[in-house]
Amino acid sequence: MYYKLTLNSIQNLTNILPILKIQIFYNEIVLFIESKYLLSTLLFLKNHTMFQYKILTCISGVDYPDRKYRFEIVYDLLSVVFNNRLRIKIIQNELQSLESCESIYLSANWYECEIWDMYGVFFRNHSSLRRILTDYGFEGHPLRKDFPLTGFIEMRYNETQKRVISESIEFSQEYRTFNFISPWNEK
DSSP: OOOOOOHHHHHHHTTTSOEEEEEEETTEEEEEEOGGGHHHHHHHHHHOTTTOOOEEEEEEEEEOTTSSSOEEEEEEEEETTTTEEEEEEEEEOTTOEEEOOTTTOTTHHHHHHHHHHHHOOEEETOSSOOOSSSOTTOOSOTTSTTSOSOOSEEEEEETTTTEEEEEEOOOSSOOOOOOOOOGGGOO
């Protein structure tokens, strides 16, 4: 039996799952849920016969530093049986942590490490949460909007010492900021 995910079935889903908001964006359904219901929602959507979202295609993060809850963590699910995609969004602040969904979807391992490394969102009960894209001893999270773009320390691998070293950067000219005045904004 073929079952297509429709707006009516999603509205019926709100009676079962604790969904905060539903959005339709370019024919894709987006569900906003609270972080405490993440695992139960993912488990339900993966194992229920009417949904069968067996594949987690991606987990990504978005930073909105002006918001109270600055991070959106987005889970993209795929149901091969019904040829359908579903997006789940969780809104977090920088002090909250999320429960790892690695026990439900094995592919979450890499994605959660990447989000930890790039944004600093911590995943509880992850098997080996570590930095995977930045260098040894790297400080900060580079995809945050408030991450500084210039610094004074460089880390690199020294071939003669056979280890990673940190050294101060010497600029050939003084660091300057440019404040260009736009001719269209004359007063």
